[in-house]
Amino acid sequence: MSSAVNGLPAGVTVLERGWLSSNTIVLCGAEEAAVVDSGYCTHSELTLALVARAVGDLPLSMLANTHLHSDHCGGNAALRARYPMLRTMIPPGLADAVRAWDAAALSYEPTGQQCPRFDYDDLLRPGSAVQLGGQAWQVHAAPGHDPHSVILFEPASRTLISADALWQNGFGVVFPELEGEHAFDEVSATLDLIESLAPRVVIPGHGSLFSDVTEALGRARSRLAAYLREPRRHAAHAAKVLLKFKLLELQTARLDDFAAWAESTAYFRLVHERWFAAQPRQEWLFALIGELVRAGAANCDTEFIMNA
Numbered sequence: 001m002s003s004a005v006n007g008l009p010a011g012v013t014v015l016e017r018g019w020l021s022s023n024t025i026v027l028c029g030a031e032e033a034a035v036v037d038s039g040y041c042t043h044s045e046l047t048l049a050l051v052a053r054a055v056g057d058l059p060l061s062m063l064a065n066t067h068l069h070s071d072h073c074g075g076n077a078a079l080r081a082r083y084p085m086l087r088t089m090i091p092p093g094l095a096d097a098v099r100a101w102d103a104a105a106l107s108y109e110p111t112g113q114q115c116p117r118f119d120y121d122d123l124l125r126p127g128s129a130v131q132l133g134g135q136a137w138q139v140h141a142a143p144g145h146d147p148h149s150v151i152l153f154e155p156a157s158r159t160l161i162s163a164d165a166l167w168q169n170g171f172g173v174v175f176p177e178l179e180g181e182h183a184f185d186e187v188s189a190t191l192d193l194i195e196s197l198a199p200r201v202v203i204p205g206h207g208s209l210f211s212d213v214t215e216a217l218g219r220a221r222s223r224l225a226a227y228l229r230e231p232r233r234h235a236a237h238a239a240k241v242l243l244k245f246k247l248l249e250l251q252t253a254r255l256d257d258f259a260a261w262a263e264s265t266a267y268f269r270l271v272h273e274r275w276f277a278a279q280p281r282q283e284w285l286f287a288l289i290g291e292l293v294r295a296g297a298a299n300c301d302t303e304f305i306m307n308a
Helices: 041-055 076-082 092-100 184-197 213-229 231-250 255-264 266-275 281-294
Strands: 012-015 024-028 033-036 060-064 087-090 129-132 135-141 150-154 159-163 201-204 252-254 298-300 304-307
Touching: 012 041, 024 041, 033 041, 041 076, 060 076, 060 129, 087 092, 150 184, 159 184, 184 213, 213 231, 231 252, 231 255, 231 266, 231 281, 231 298, 231 304, 252 255, 255 266, 255 281, 255 304, 266 281, 281 298
Parallel strands: 033 060, 060 087, 159 201
Antiparallel strands: 012 024, 024 033, 129 135, 135 150, 150 159, 252 304, 298 304
């Protein structure tokens, strides 16, 4: 979707991706181009092709990541290999973990996800502004979904790159809550921040652009209130999201292998032990798979599970 649509800043193209990959935003200026978020690693070849088509003859000089979940930075390594002069910027919270490539601290190991190693050149510091595609984008801290996430706001057009802090129908899983940290208040504060910015159009981390920001904030707050009333509901949702994400990656798997992967993945053990320990883990796991099937998110028989 180009800048001619929905009044985006000049030169902005939104590559709306499937849910395995975050949306990729390409920002083209007069002399160079930048990219925000790079999708999941198994889509790297597609990412390279889409970005090359969007930038045309412009040199790609900058890559910025709103946060370091695997679906937002999994294409970093491929982009850096294709564009050797590419300057990569990340939020500051996990800079040391990236330098040391601590797959546990970076969430890839406990979620059972992949991300090829990459390095960074500079930091997206909240309170600063960064030049992307000829415009100055404000960098704002947006903890909640991820404690180190940032959102990017272009005040002239009032365009917000919201990552997973706000979608049209909610927000991303609040991962710190799964680890026993109290982060729902941070989600609320980030929603308040977005409201104060008064964006005219939002580019979310997943899904289509939207301009019904007041309505989207209302839906997000309603969902947050439900999670505050019943944290187990959020925990179960998170477990199903992780299962669906892996299924999107694999497309088809032997049911026993899929269950074994979940059993070996730390977040599943954590969620089960914290909220669902009264139910045997394998029974709980197969109940979650059954819920995905009933929701139309998966197909399953006695031997295989398939993405729907």
